[in-house]
Amino acid sequence: MKHHLILRVIAKLTIPGILLFGLYVQFHGDYGPGGGFQAGVIFGAGFILYGLVFGLQNLRRVAPASVTTTFIALGVLIFAGVGIASQLLGGNYLDYDVLAADPHAGQHLGILVVELGVGITVAAVMITIFMTFAGRER
Amino acid sequence: MILAIDIALLVMLAVVGIAIIRLRNLFAVVMLSGIYSLLMASTFVLLDAVDVAFTEAAVGAGISTVLLLGVLTLTKSREKIPVTTPLLPLVTVVVTGALLIYGTWDLPAFGDPNAPAHRHVAPEYLAEATHETGAPNVVTAVLASYRGYDTLGEVTVIFTAGIGVLLLLSGSGVLRRREPEENDDKPGGAA
Structure with missing residues (x-):
């Protein structure tokens, strides 16, 4: 896609917006529609658009395979880790009430961190699946 | 007004579905x-399921389309005309569809406040x-929060899907590197 000037300019203009919107959906999930799943997909879509327009080599430089593969596991570990943390603090597994002094703050923190884990895994899986499919030769 | 948009x-x-066939x-x-996914997302918005609509638009209309386009680069861009008449698939689809429609007769009416789904834990939530x-x-x-276990399970499913794709498709797997060695071993073993 080296010669598609319009595509490249439009992609450069829209990718930051897409990534920012992904972060908004991620951290605004308590208040509006959205959450980790949607945010992860939108964030991943920003990277995939970059890979489509600027080539897989450039995408590999931005998101190396080692990083995306690690992040696939990291998200699940964050989610499960919140459960362990709430157990260590004396509550049930994934009971966020005990995470902070006040149950409301605990719930807020727990939901935020758990959704972050979801978002990280989903985004990393989306980018990985795209890269493995698109990187295959005929 | 909403009814007109629904219709x-x-x-x-239906038009897009028939065109796809x-x-x-x-x-x-x-x-x-x-486009089908985008229309579905609009339908979900009309049903007040904004979160589902969001996911459908992002996954169905966005990522799936890109992945299918990626697959298109690996295969031909025209579908082969089938040699045999697809009678058995047609019968299977009609019977399954009829069973599903028969199943909907027992469902409560749309928006029924007395439906089991609205009486169990939903009011408390x-x-x-x-x-x-x-x-x-x-x-x-x-x-x-309430269904944290389920969501952890869902994330694990996505994790498994990602790892599965990596294992099956990334060319640098252990399996692929071993294959030529095994082929080399065979003649040696026979001799």
Whole structure:
């Protein structure tokens, strides 16, 4: 896609917006529609658009395979880790009430961190699946 | 007004669905399936399921279309005309569809406040979610807090899907590197 000037300019203009919107959906999930799943997909879509327009080599430089593969596991570990943390603090597994002094703050923190884990895994899986499919030769 | 939009959306869904079946140009089919997902997302918005609509638009219309386009680069862009008449698939689809429609007769009416789904835990969630979790979006409260186990399971499913794709398709796997060695060993073993 080296010669598609319009595509490249439009992609450069829209990718930051897409990534920012992904972060908004991620951290605004308590208040509006959205959450980790949607945010992860939108964030991943920003990277995939970059890979489509600027080539897989450039995408590999931005998101190396080692990083995306690690992040696939990291998200699940964050989610499960919140459960362990709430157990260590004396509550049930994934009971966020005990995470902070006040149950409301605990719930807020727990939901935020758990959704972050979801978002990280989903985004990393989306980018990985795209890269493995698109990187295959005929 | 909403009824008119409903009917328009459903008619467009049917038209796109029939077009997907009739067309042989796979590029057009991929584009139409993206449009189908977008129409579904609009339908979900009309049903007040904004979170589901969001996911459908992002996954169905966005990522799936890109992945299918990626597959198109690996295969031909026109579907082969089948040699045999697809009678058995037709019968299977008609019977399955008829069974599903038969199943809907027992479902409660749309929006029925006495439906089992609205009487079990949903009223408690709706009444207590904001008070108990402090999250104004009840969907997020249910998803991340009340049903945290389910969501952990869902993330694990996505994790497994990603790892599975990596293992099967990334060319540098251990399996692929071993293959030539085994082929080399065979003649040696026979000799």
